[in-house]
Amino acid sequence: MVTEIEAGPPILEARGITKQFGGLIAVDEVDLNIATGSITSVIGPNGAGKTTFFNMIAGIYKPTQGTISFKGKPIFGGSGFGGTSLRPDQVTSLGIARTFQNIRLFANMTVIENVLIGMHSRMKAGAIGAMLRTRSVMREEHEARENAYSLLDYVGLGRQAQSTAKNLSYGDQRRLEVARALASGPSLLLLDEPTAGMNPRETAAMTAFIDKMRRELNLTVLLIEHDMKVVMGISDQVAVLDHGVKIADGSGAEVRSNPEVIEAYLGKGAAELSRQFDAPAAPVQSPQVEQLHPGANP
Amino acid sequence: MASSYATRAEKWFADRKQEERKRLLWVLLGAACLAVYPFLDSALGLNQMGQWIPIFVFVILALGLNIVVGYAGLLDLGYVAFFVIGAYGNAFITSPNSWFVQRGWIPEYLQSFWPAMALSWVLAAIFGVILGAPTLRLRGDYLAIVTLGFGEIVPDFYTNASGITNGPQGIGQIAKPPSIPLPGGREIGFSTIDQDNWFWLVLVVGLVSIFMITRLYDSRMGRSWQAIREDEIAAASMGINTVSAKLWAFALGASFSGFAGSIYAGYVRVVYPDQFQFSVSIIILAMVILGGIGNIYGVIVGAIIIGSFDRILATELTRPLNWMGEQLTWEPLSWLGEWLATHNLNSDRFLIFGLALVLIMLLRPGGLFPSSRRAAELSGDDDDDVDDKEDLYDVREENARLAGGNA
Amino acid sequence: MLGPVRVRDGNPWHMSDAASGCRFGSGIERDEMGILLMDFEWTLFFQFMIIGLASGSLIALIALGYTLVYGIIELINFAHGEVFMMGAFFAATLVVVTGVTSDSSTGLIVSVLILTLLASMAFSGLLNAAIDKLAYSRLRKAPRLAPLIAAIGMSFILQNIAIYWKGPNPFTGPDLIPSEIRSYNVLQEWPLLRDWFADSTLRLRLIDLFVIGVTIPLLIILSWFVYRTRIGTAMRATAQDREAAALMGIDINRTIGVAFLLGGGLAGAAGMVALFYNNSGRFQMGFTYGLFAFTAAVLGGIGNLAGAVVGGFLIGLIWSYSDGFMGTFVSGWGSQWTNSVIFSILILVLVFRPSGLLGQEVADKV
The missing domain is CATH 3.40.50.300 (P-loop containing nucleotide triphosphate hydrolases)
Structure with a gap:
């Protein structure tokens, strides 16, 4: 399912994005390039700063530092006069649309x-x-x-x-x-945990649907998930956030074998994983998108 | 495939058109019933025309405030400010006593009622933008207090800047609408004694307002107000410029207040600051809330109920009440009789408005004639209150629900 | 009828200007812009500072009530000014009931004053808590504007009750504190101070000291209560995070009730003091004082107790200087502009620094 994306110019470029709430650094110097037409996932345990990162792209939070540009146009960048800082509605008119984690x-x-x-x-x-x-x-x-x-x-x-x-x-x-x-x-669709609260069947259907949309509507998709398994099947690129810091960025396979990621998920994030298995509809299987695709067509 | 989409949309528009025709018929029917009132008034010797015309002006005010409070969900406690601006706008432009006219700053052709009304309309809208632009970012309750402050400052200004406004005495000799000549040498005049004509004029203005407001609400802008009311952050993320949408609501509301003010000024022919006190803002708010916040027809009924109590019933019912008190000489209740015999219902006005606000909020938050949507939002037991739920909790509950549903 | 109150009835400056000894009119020239050219007078400056601090302490007491309630349930208790007014009305009635007059013995007068103070506090406190139980408590889950509208309604109901109680016109305060004591100039009469202020016309009246003498202990008691007692800790915890506090076993409803009780009590004390300080009362007195106090609470940072006190004194000073001091230097300026000045401050603070002088900025959770 993973399609090869030619290395075109990135549709979204984030450079050194930092967000500080009082003393808490929620997102710390994160860089991210999203290739046009790709599905990129940002994963990480709960509280890793994924949604904060998302809200900065969508214009809801102003980054403390860093620049974000979309199709070469700045969304946020520079401070003082001459700096840009778009409102959420302006970001949307540029062609970025989003969903919310908690509907x-x-x-x-x-x-x-x-x-x-x-x-x-x-x-x-x-x-x-x-x-x-x-x-x-x-x-x-x-x-x-x-x-x-x-x-x-x-x-x-x-x-x-x-x-x-x-x-x-x-x-x-x-x-x-x-x-x-x-x-x-939109040309870039931001999906914030689109499968949160779904059972495995619904999750698989949604995952397949995301891929279908990307193909049929010429979208680029940026996905947030804390469930690594949902993401692996469809993502061209996976970035992992932990405690606000990007600890890995690459293809699914690369990320999966990255020792830091394993530590983040199984070491410090062990409780997180066990919680996922704790849910009534457990165990969560890695959805084989190809298999489920025919039935998932809405 | 595409044609079936088109038919569904076409069908929707056809349905809407039919519904609107039906609604228009009802509104015209209601207006026709009201329009015969002047004949009744003189036939029965009621002598209430002088009260009904201001009540109708207040209906227009309530319709305007409903845009701000009911549609956009912004609590405006200083709505009277724009009423003052409109009324004084008319006075400044048309009165020969006006500071501006005396300096020859107002061209001759503007010094009559209709141009002055249009200008006051625009003036009030401009002030709406001036007040709204910096303040509409504020949270709802802060905005309420800011508008209250503005509603205090504006009449204060007109009281104190006596060099221009003639202070507490106000400005008189405001222009009345020019008479409309009829064939056969007769004419429709609008002097203060032409009460009937004034009644119909205000009725027509009210109808036009209803027409404009319903169309406005049923449009892209009306939808954006509903969205902002429900979830401002989601609305902004969907591409709505929330500040400018609120600003539009605020300015449109202000403009209705402004032109109601200038009509009122043309009717009473004299404006002075004491006509426009904080209580006026609250009375209009009570009209909107009593009738049914967000429901234009409810608001009209609410405005008529409160307005008629304020201006007619409180006075008219006092005499029967006193009479009843005099009859009540039965010993155990004689104290009540004595109290009723001298009680003046006009001194209960604030109690009634206050009770209306409190009881409606407690018992029927959507008002007497609620807009179904607004009532659901205001009741608070909206299950959509997602933002204060923890993610974890959300997931578990939903999973349990889905599992239960599948079993 | 009801509406922007010209603050003359509530303003100490007007009670005393004839006797205050301020010198006007000497050597005044007027330039073309209408600005009065007059030597800056320190006496005048300090005189208005005294007046401002006295009314400021009253405002601070009322502002604390706004801030206590807002800190916990984020409600602008619009009826709070009226609770203050009811405290003044209750004190006026109570003094008449006791039958004490200025001719009674000093001991009796003092004990009646203390009794009235405590009774007004109890009355206003219970009234405020009762209003909460009756109206606001049922709207806790409703959108923010619903309880605010109910509070506006309550404020109108209370004003109407006040009209039934004492009529629509201003009434003079109970004749309890003899006028020579009320205007007793401490600076000229007390031995040590007399030497220092021998040449000065500055006046510090006993009634000013009375206001401050009631306020300061109350502020100390309040901060002891909030920072040293269990229920005070519970209040602070509830203010920070209501859900978490409930999970820790704090009875939220009781805590909210206590906040209303405390706020009302302070407003009652302020009402009693204001009655004697201004020597008059009116059903509308709560509107002006209430809005000024709300402005003070916002200026200091609503939800912040120290902020309310600081804001209260600042607003008191601005009120006093705008009413009297500015009038002597800027022609055409006077008490009629005070409302506009204070409401402009309110608007400007809310627009440019909604968190107030001492408040912290809080990010909205998305």
Whole structure:
């Protein structure tokens, strides 16, 4: 499944990213290059700084130090005048979309409205146009709704378009989060633990779906996981964070045999692993994506 | 494949159109019922026209505040500030006593009601942006206090800057709307004595406001407000510029307040700062909350309930209440009778508004006529409160749930 | 009716300007910009400092109530100013009930004052806790704005009750402290100070000392309570992390109740003192004092006890200088602008430094 990515220019470049909360250094001088079209995973035990790193790319946290650029344009870089620091919505308009670890749907809105919110940055209608319902506004609304329906079909939620988001099942909520992220037409998709809370069957389906999206929608995917096994099958590149520091970066095989990574997971992180096996749906198997793929198509 | 998507979207728009037609019919029906009131008023000798027109102005104010509080979820405790700005805006532009007019700064053609109203509208919106731009980043409760401060400073300014505003006496001789000539030499006039015409004018303005606001809410912007209300960080991550969306809500709300203010100024023909106190902001807030925060029709009903108590019922019901007190001479309750006989309901106004706010929050947070969505958000037992749940807890619970569901 | 209160009724400066001995009008010139050219007078400066410190200590007492409650449940207790006002009303009624007047013996007056102070504290404290139980406690899980709206409603209800109680007009304070004692100038009457301040017109009245004499012990008792007792520790723990505190076996509801009780008690004390200090009261007095105190709490860093005290004194000083001192140097300036000045401070602090002077910045959890 792992596709060969030609060494093109990286779509995302992070240099020396550091984030400090008071006395705590959550992320420490992390560099990361993401090749266009790849699936890159950032893994690490809980509290390793993965989500903080993610939030810095998405523009929610301002890094204490470092630079981030996307397709050669700076997202964050330099301080003082002349420095850039984009807001989350500006990052999204550049073509980066994200999901959240602890699902953050607009729970009281309908499924299709959630997707329409995702399209916000691609639409233009303003207050005056909305009041007058000008022709261009109406056309835009029509198109948006049609696109939203087709996106929902793509993730397999076409029938639930009018239900309220909070009434969806857990797995469907995760799918809706993905659909909502896709709605902004991203070229880089950030997925924060997309399989958290899923049983092995659902996990395998989601993993396969991520790969499918990448191929069919020409996406680059950045994935956060603390479960190493989920990631190995589909990732072109795996970076490992531990205590905010990047301790390994390379192909899945390289990372798996890296002694520091093993120490992080089995030494200091032993409790972490045992917790994973503790879950009711244990044991977690390494999902063979190829095997499960036919059944996983939504 | 693609055509089926198109039909689903087309069908949705067709459904919406039908629903809107139905709603429009109801609104027009309601408006028609209200529109015959002036005839009733004179036929029955009620003499309440002078009260109903301000009540309708307050309905427009409540509709505007509903954009800010109900739609965007921003608690504005200084809404009266924009009402003042609108009312004084009209006075500054049209009154011959105005400091600006006397200096010849206002061109002749602007010195009449309608241009002044448009300008006050814009002026209030500009002030909305000026106040909103630096403060809308603040958390909800801080924003409430900041707007309260602004709502205090603005009337204070108009009281104290007496060189320009003529201080506590205020400015009089504000322009009224020009008469509309009718065929046959008659005309529709808008002097203070033309109460009926004023009533219909305000009714029409109210209808136009409802029309604009419902369309606004059912648009890209309305959706972005809902998203911000539900989860600001998620909304920002989906590409919504939260500050500018809130700013729009704030400025639009302010502009409604501003043009309500300038209509009010044209009706009463004199503005002075004591008309615009903190309690006015709270009365409007009570209207929005009582009726049903976020539900435009609920807000209208709430505004009419509170407005009519404030301006009509408190006075009108006092006499029957006193009469009842006089009849109540039964010994064990004679103290109550004595109290009722002299009690003036006007002194209970704040108690009533306060009770309305507290009881609605405790018993029916969505208001009397809740918008279903807003009620779900305000009740707080929203199971979507994910951000304060630990990840670990989340995973276990969900796994257990899924396992149970599969069994 | 209700609304921006011109602070004349609450402002000590207006009670005493005729007798304060400040010299105005001598050698004043006015330049074209309308700025008064007058020699800077240190006497005047210190005079307003005394007034500012006295009203500042009152504000600090009220601000502590805002900060205690906000620190624990993040609620701006909008009705807190009214709890303060109710304390003043209760004190006024209680003094009348005891039947003591300024003609009674000094011992009796002093003991009635102490009794009134304690009773007002108890009354306001219980009132505040009762309001919490009645209204806010049911809204703990609701979004932040719901309890705030309920608190606004409560503040209006209390104002209306106050109108039933004492009518809508200002009333003079109970005639308990004889006016010659109230305006007794310590600096001219006390032996040692008399020599130092012989040529000065500076006045430090007994009533100023009374205010500070009530405030300082209360602040000491409060900090002892918060930092040295079990329940105080529980309060601090709850303020830091409510869930963790609950897991450690702290009864959260009781802790919140105690915070309301304490805050209300301090407001009651402030109400009683304000009644005697201003020698007047009105149903709206809570609105101005309350907002000024809230500004003080925000200025110091809301949730921070020391911040509330510092902020209280700062706001008291700003209030006093804006009311009187500025008026003598800048023409057209006077007490009518004080509200605007203090609300502008409130807005500016919230916009530029929402954590206040002493507060720490806290990152929002994403």
